[in-house]
Amino acid sequence: MSRIIMGPFNRVEGDLEVKLDIEAGAVAKAHVVSPLYRGFERMMIGKRPADALVFTPRICGICSVSQSVAAAKALADAQGATPPPNGQLAINLVHATENVADHLTHFYLFFMPDFARPTYAAEPWSASTVERFAALKGEAAREVLPARAQLMHLMGLLAGKWPHTLSIQPGGSTRAVVNSELARISGILAGFLRFLEKTLFGDKLERVAALKSADELGAWAAEKPADSSDFRRFLALSDALRLTQLGRVNAPLLSFGAYEDEDGVRFARGVFDQGAVREVDAAAIAEDTSHVWDLGGGALPPFEGRTQPDPEQKSGYTWCKAPRLGGRVAETGAVARQAVDGHPLVRDLLTDGATNVHSRVVARLLEIARVTIAMEGWARRINPKEPFRTHGQPPKEALGMGLTEAARGALGHWIKIERGKIANYQIIAPTTWNFSPRDADGQPGALEQALVGAPVRAGETEPVAAQHVVRSFDPCVVCTVH
Amino acid sequence: MKTKTDPGRSGRLSLLWLQSGGCGGCTLSLLGAEGPDLLTTFEAAGIDVLWHPSLSEASGGETLELLRRLREGEETLDILCLEGSVMRGPNGTGRFHMMSGSDEPMMSWLDALARRANYVVAVGSCAAFGGITAGGSNEVEACGLAYDGRDAGGLLGADFRAASGLPVINIAGCPIHPDWFTEALLQIAAGRLNRDDLDEWERPLAYTMHLVHHGCSRNEFYEFKASAEKLCDQGCMMENLGCKGTQARADCNIRPWNGHGSCIEGGYPCINCTAPKFEEPGHVFTETPKISGIPIGLPTDMPKAWFVALAALSKSATPARLKDNATTAQLKTPPTDRLKRR
Numbered sequence: 134m135s136r137i138i139m140g141p142f143n144r145v146e147g148d149l150e151v152k153l154d155i156e157a158g159a160v161a162k163a164h165v166v167s168p169l170y171r172g173f174e175r176m177m178i179g180k181r182p183a184d185a186l187v188f189t190p191r192i193c194g195i196c197s198v199s200q201s202v203a204a205a206k207a208l209a210d211a212q213g214a215t216p217p218p219n220g221q222l223a224i225n226l227v228h229a230t231e232n233v234a235d236h237l238t239h240f241y242l243f244f245m246p247d248f249a250r251p252t253y254a255a256e257p258w259s260a261s262t263v264e265r266f267a268a269l270k271g272e273a274a275r276e277v278l279p280a281r282a283q284l285m286h287l288m289g290l291l292a293g294k295w296p297h298t299l300s301i302q303p304g305g306s307t308r309a310v311v312n313s314e315l316a317r318i319s320g321i322l323a324g325f326l327r328f329l330e331k332t333l334f335g336d337k338l339e340r341v342a343a344l345k346s347a348d349e350l351g352a353w354a355a356e357k358p359a360d361s362s363d364f365r366r367f368l369a370l371s372d373a374l375r376l377t378q379l380g381r382v383n384a385p386l387l388s389f390g391a392y393e394d395e396d397g398v399r400f401a402r403g404v405f406d407q408g409a410v411r412e413v414d415a416a417a418i419a420e421d422t423s424h425v426w427d428l429g430g431g432a433l434p435p436f437e438g439r440t441q442p443d444p445e446q447k448s449g450y451t452w453c454k455a456p457r458l459g460g461r462v463a464e465t466g467a468v469a470r471q472a473v474d475g476h477p478l479v480r481d482l483l484t485d486g487a488t489n490v491h492s493r494v495v496a497r498l499l500e501i502a503r504v505t506i507a508m509e510g511w512a513r514r515i516n517p518k519e520p521f522r523t524h525g526q527p528p529k530e531a532l533g534m535g536l537t538e539a540a541r542g543a544l545g546h547w548i549k550i551e552r553g554k555i556a557n558y559q560i561i562a563p564t565t566w567n568f569s570p571r572d573a574d575g576q577p578g579a580l581e582q583a584l585v586g587a588p589v590r591a592g593e594t595e596p597v598a599a600q601h602v603v604r605s606f607d608p609c610v611v612c613t614v615h
Numbered sequence: 616m617k618t619k620t621d622p623g624r625s626g627r628l629s630l631l632w633l634q635s636g637g638c639g640g641c642t643l644s645l646l647g648a649e650g651p652d653l654l655t656t657f658e659a660a661g662i663d664v665l666w667h668p669s670l671s672e673a674s675g676g677e678t679l680e681l682l683r684r685l686r687e688g689e690e691t692l693d694i695l696c697l698e699g700s701v702m703r704g705p706n707g708t709g710r711f712h713m714m715s716g717s718d719e720p721m722m723s724w725l726d727a728l729a730r731r732a733n734y735v736v737a738v739g740s741c742a743a744f745g746g747i748t749a750g751g752s753n754e755v756e757a758c759g760l761a762y763d764g765r766d767a768g769g770l771l772g773a774d775f776r777a778a779s780g781l782p783v784i785n786i787a788g789c790p791i792h793p794d795w796f797t798e799a800l801l802q803i804a805a806g807r808l809n810r811d812d813l814d815e816w817e818r819p820l821a822y823t824m825h826l827v828h829h830g831c832s833r834n835e836f837y838e839f840k841a842s843a844e845k846l847c848d849q850g851c852m853m854e855n856l857g858c859k860g861t862q863a864r865a866d867c868n869i870r871p872w873n874g875h876g877s878c879i880e881g882g883y884p885c886i887n888c889t890a891p892k893f894e895e896p897g898h899v900f901t902e903t904p905k906i907s908g909i910p911i912g913l914p915t916d917m918p919k920a921w922f923v924a925l926a927a928l929s930k931s932a933t934p935a936r937l938k939d940n941a942t943t944a945q946l947k948t949p950p951t952d953r954l955k956r957r
Contacts, residue, residue: 139675140716143668146639150715169702169712171636176751187886187900191747194640194790238646246672268672269664275654282647282874289873293881295647296640296790299846299901300881307847307882309944444710521944522847595675611638 134161139595140168142603144243144268146195147610149568153599155589160599163577163584165568167453170426173615174440177558182208182527182550185558189546190297192560193612195238197296198231199539200546200612203560207546209303211533212525218395219521220305222511223291225392225399226318227301228537229504229511230287232391235540236467236497237333239607240363241266241277244494247604248370252590252597258373261360273332273363280328286321290314305522310515318512326505335362338502345477350495364498376491380583380602383487384462386469387566389413389545391538392507394514399507400538403473404458408486410473415534417459418545420561421572425449432457432573435547436532438559452614455569455578456561464488464579465542465566466606468496476503488583490605497540497607529553539563541607562612580606628660628693628804631685631728632667632738635712635721636748636757637699640790641739642669647873648793656797660804662694679716686727694803695732697760700741700748701725701770704756711755722770725760729771733778734803735760736786738796743785743816744891745769751895761785761817765891781810785817789888794870795822814864816891822870826915827860827877827885830868837861839933840926841941846901847882850941854910857901858884861914865889882944 140150150166173192177185189204190197202224209215216224246268253259265273288295291308300307310318326338334341335357341364344350350368359369371377390402403410419432426449428441442452457463468488471479478499482492527533527550535546542563549557569578580603587598634642645653657664664671665685666678673681684690701722702712709720717724729735737760740746745764748757759769761783767773769783776782784803786795799819802808814823828834836842836851843850852858860868863885867877878885886900887893898904904911913922939948949957 138716140714141668141675141678142715143666143671143674143678146669148634148668148712148715166715168715169636170755171702171711171748171757172751172755175754178751180751181899183899183901188747188750191638191640191789194638194643197638197640197643238643242646242670250672269654269657269667269670278646278652278654279649282649282652285647286874289871289875289880293876293878293883294872296638296643298881299878299883299886302846308880309847309882311945442705442711444705444708517945524845595677600674 137594137596139599144246144604145608145610146193147613149608149610151584151599151603153584153596158589160584160587160589160596163581164450165570165578165580166451167568167610167614169611170442170452170614172440172442174558174560177555180555181553182211182548182555185548185555186299186302189560192615193609194296195235196231196539196541196544196609196612198228198292198298198301199537199544201298201301202228202537203535203544203546205301205303206535206537207533207548208527208535209533210535211531211548211550212303212527214303214523214525216305217520217523219515219519221393222515223306223308223310223521224301225394225511226287226508227292227298229392229508230284231295232540233501233504234281234284235607236501237277237281239540240494240498241273243607244604245273245367246271247597247600250597252593256373258370262366262370265366276332280325283321284325287318290318302522304524307522309517309521311517315512315515315517319509322505322509322512329501329505332363333498334364334502338506341499341502342506344499346481347478350478367494371491371494376601377484377489379587379598380490380605381484381487382464382579382583383485384464384579384582385458386472386488387413387458387463387465387543388470388473389536389538389543391470394511400470400474402536404463405469405472410475414459415536418561419457421455421457423448423455423573424451424570425454426452427454435545435559435561436549436557438547438557451570453565453568453570455572456566457572460574462569462576462579462582463566465563466493467500467540468493469542470538471496471500490601493605539609539612541609542566560615562609562615564606564608564610564613567606568608568610568613626661627663629663629665629691630694630696631665631692632696632698633721633725634668635697635699635725636702636755637739637741637746639669639698641698644790645793645796648797649874651797653793653797656800660801662800662804675716682724682728685731686724688731692728692732694734694736695728696736696738697725697742698738700745700757701760702755702757704754707756726770729760729775729777734781735777735783736799737761737783738786739791740787740789740888740893743787746789747894749894759785762891781808782817784808784813784819787816787818787889788865789893792822792867792870792872795819818864818889822866823864823889825864825866825869827863827865827867827879828914829866831860831879832868833879836937836941838929839937840930841933841937844942847944848942849944849946852879852884853903855903856884857886857898857903859887859912860885862912863887863889
């Protein structure tokens with residue numbers, strides 16, 4: 134048995150170290166280390182609740198709006214506020230812009246460059262993959278950055294700027310757009326849609342969104358050559374490297390649900406487990422600190438949660454706590470969101486109920502199509518003559534819970550207000566679920582499970598398969614520990 | 616091996632980007648750069664990106680070996696960029712951020728690498744001053760490269776000069792506007808960024824020559840003290856909503872964000888995020904502290920008595936149009952033309 138320490142692990146958001154024990158040419162055991170602690174939960178104690186809207190987006194530059202949405206929902210819960218329809222639609226558009234941009238950034242800049250590595254130089258698909266996806270040099274990044282920047286103009290119009298907006302408030306949005314701006318928003322969306330259909334998918338968004346099974350996806354891919362679109366390129370690589378067999382996790386899939394509008398929640402809230410969806414029991418969430426550099430105190434529910442950093446804890450190996458749902462590990466992300474929402478393709482891609490590298494990536498790209506279609510609808514439904522915001526103040530004593538979805542999965546904020554000030558603030562981010570350490574029962578976190586069995590190619594010191602597995606989660610490690 | 620003062624390999628400059636106690640938001644903001652975009656900027660500036668945590672292929676051992684060579688001076692480091700605060704805690708050990716794979720605190724790496732670099736650039740208010748990570752009672756002992764809040768020093772010391780002779784260049788902001796960085800980088804590459812291009816906090820004057828107030832679309836409301844009362848109102852946010860645009864140094868309302876925006880255009884106040892200690896203003900960010908009805912924070916360079924006198928005068932002359940529009944979420948009363956009624 135030998136040990137490999139992978140770090141600094143880049144093309145993830147934030148700093149990460151992965152320790153792998155190797156046996157017989159494959160990973161036998163993994164430990165995931167989040168090495169940076171900043172202390173957001175503690176710095177907010179004693180501040181007025183409204184200040185959470187300034188601090189929490191700054192936990193993360195890539196999920197900034199998702200953090201704003203979770204904080205605003207926690208405050209809205211505390212004060213009993215509900216945004217008017219326009220406010221909700223505007224927030225959905227801002228939130229969706231971030232999530233779609235994050236999916237694009239992940240696919241093009243973080244995930245695909247690994248297939249351009251020299252370790253694959255002998256593969257027949259290597260040269261074209263290098264040309265298209267090589268880090269900093271590939272032609273795809275040069276196409277996606279301008280398209281992404283144009284999409285982000287929606288942030289300029291609807292949120293002032295990105296990242297770190299203050300436009301998302303418990304009662305709605307501070308930015309009331311007018312008719313001419315709505316016209317511009319639809320124009321920007323049309324331009325973005327053209328990029329997606331031409332470059333990413335090579336087909337209509339509606340057709341991609343309507344794919345129902347792995348067989349249909351395969352037949353769709355076979356309609357055109359692999360180099361006709363980036364999605365088909367990925368599918369061909371995935372086939373060649375059997376990514377359906379890599380990074381498997383068989384755990385409940387958790388989604389807090391995303392994008393509320395007058396029709397309800399666009400992507401349903403729930404837990405997909407053993408082929409069926411059940412409700413999220415938020416009271417069953419607790420954070421275990423047995424393997425964390427933290428003074429601990431058992432597995433506490435977030436309203437009672439404490440963050441007490443202590444790098445001397447001998448049993449600790451990370452700053453990331455271990456959230457558990459009814460004592461069990463859960464996986465979260467686009468694959469969970471789409472499985473919970475009942476999308477037939479994603480359900481079919483779970484192999485014997487397990488997620489894998491292939492299904493995580495396909496779910497993300499499928500979601501780009503689904504969300505962009507939804508965005509066009511939200512923009513059409515905004516009525517500029519109606520209000521975008523209601524007004525109110527948080528009460529002196531209250532509890533508030535804000536659950537939403539970042540691009541990379543379920544995000545929750547829990548605030549306790551006493552004497553008009555923040556008495557406790559706890560955050561559980563998506564990658565806290567996915568990259569959690571072992572708990573008191575010794576259960577490894579989702580990534581720690583996914584890495585087991587990842588092959589090590591001859592001569593590899595940084596196994597590329599393990600890199601595919603880690604990046605398939607689209608981790609955000611700055612959110613993880615916060 | 617070339618010496619530290621070389622302009623760079625065959626006119627090219629090497630750049631290393633590290634992240635510590637921050638959110639990565641400045642990099643994400645930079646990915647939205649337009650005219651030129653980030654990759655074109657690197658190309659135009661002749662930059663070889665040795666390593667960037669979000670953009671480079673290399674990971675793990677390969678990266679550590681590169682960092683070791685740079686630290687030992689075996690390879691030239693022209694530009695070192697840090698995004699995020701320096702994490703000194705707990706108790707000065709730096710253990711709140713160990714560089715992964717290395718068993719050494721990130722602050723030790725930063726200290727050694729900065730002393731090898733021709734230019735050291737602090738990207739964002741965290742790397743410049745400590746920023747949001749130094750919020751609350753700063754239990755994590757976060758600081759900037761050359762400042763700890765407003766105090767000179769930080770990690771590298773008040774007297775630190777990079778091999779080029781320049782102090783740490785502080786591109787402060789939370790996050791930075793992408794152009795603030797791309798323009799500074801192109802200037803560095805052209806050998807045209809000098810000490811007199813920097814302000815008293817070593818921020819590029821290219822953007823801190825201005826106040827956020829400059830070009831603010833709510834200037835007329837400010838002139839007549841027609842104030843917003845709640846977030847999303849169209850009036851001036853200085854009197855009630857904590858807006859620091861008349862004191863904050865940046866060109867946010869001259870140079871739009873994401874093509875169209877700024878904080879104020881987004882319907883919320885400027886929180887002066889380019890300034891040291893912006894994270895602890897001593898009041899709720901979205902409320903203006905006042906003494907007997909007069910805001911404490913007055914516009915930069917303005918004598919208080921004048922401000923009070925002018926405010927009283929202009930309030931008495933506020934046009935009805937501005938009064939109407941100041942407390943609505945969308946402008947509803949257009950200016951009138953004396954020659955033709957609507």
